[in-house]
Amino acid sequence: MLILLHLTFMIAAALCLLAGVGIAMFGRKKRTWLKMHKNLNTAGFSLLAAGGVAVFAHVTASGGDHLAAPHAWFGASAALLAALTFFLGYYSLRAANKQAVRAVHRWSGRLALTAILGTLALGLSMIGIL
Ligand code: HEM
Numbered sequence: 001m002l003i004l005l006h007l008t009f010m011i012a013a014a015l016c017l018l019a020g021v022g023i024a025m026f027g028r029k030k031r032t033w034l035k036m037h038k039n040l041n042t043a044g045f046s047l048l049a050a051g052g053v054a055v056f057a058h059v060t061a062s063g064g065d066h067l068a069a070p071h072a073w074f075g076a077s078a079a080l081l082a083a084l085t086f087f088l089g090y091y092s093l094r095a096a097n098k099q100a101v102r103a104v105h106r107w108s109g110r111l112a113l114t115a116i117l118g119t120l121a122l123g124l125s126m127i128g129i130l
């Protein structure tokens with residue numbers, strides 16, 4: 001049951017983050033791009049955190065070892081990168097050195113999304129879907 005929640009939350013998270021980053025990369029002509037980027041990525045990051053809690057509870061309840069396989073290592077790194085990016089996104093709105101913070105946010109964001117999609121592909125191949 002918890003693993004189904006993990007699967008569902010993570011697919012929904014990846015879709016939100018993909019749309020949110022897509023808007024920042026290709027939709028900046030729209031006046032509302034930042035609002036959409038912020039909302040979609042806030043939703044995506046919350047779903048990612050919920051999916052993380054679900055799988056942590058699943059592994060604990062089934063008595064398995066945490067962080068025991070490549071999917072788990074990639075997933076944990078992806079989640080940490082996403083957390084850093086999320087923090088930097090909000091921080092960049094008020095930081096004194098906006099330009100530097102945004103440059104790091106752009107690169108950590110691109111890396112986080114790549115790691116999330118890679119982890120998703122590994123997860124789906126673990127259950128025979130990919
Ligand atoms: C954005 C995508 C995903 C992320 C960031 C992610 C992250 C993680 C993390 C961090 C763990 C390790 C948990 C721990 O050791 O306590 C894990 C385990 C796992 N994930 Fe994912 N995951 C993702 C997508 C998926 C998908 C699509 C599936 C397919 C069902 C999946 C299936 C699993 C399974 C089976 C485990 C191992 C549970 C166990 O050891 O019993 N994951 N995931």
Ligand code: HEM
Pocket residue numbers: 017021024025034037038041042045082083085086088089090092093102103105106107108109110112113
């Ligand atoms: C985990 C969530 C997030 C991810 C993965 C992410 C990712 C990205 C990426 C990849 C870019 C650069 C797009 C490009 O031009 O190639 C970007 C730009 C930007 N993001 Fe985010 N973002 C996230 C959350 C946020 C949040 C919550 C905010 C604000 C509250 C924010 C504010 C910005 C701003 C202001 C830019 C423009 C930076 C610039 O070009 O100078 N982001 N984001």
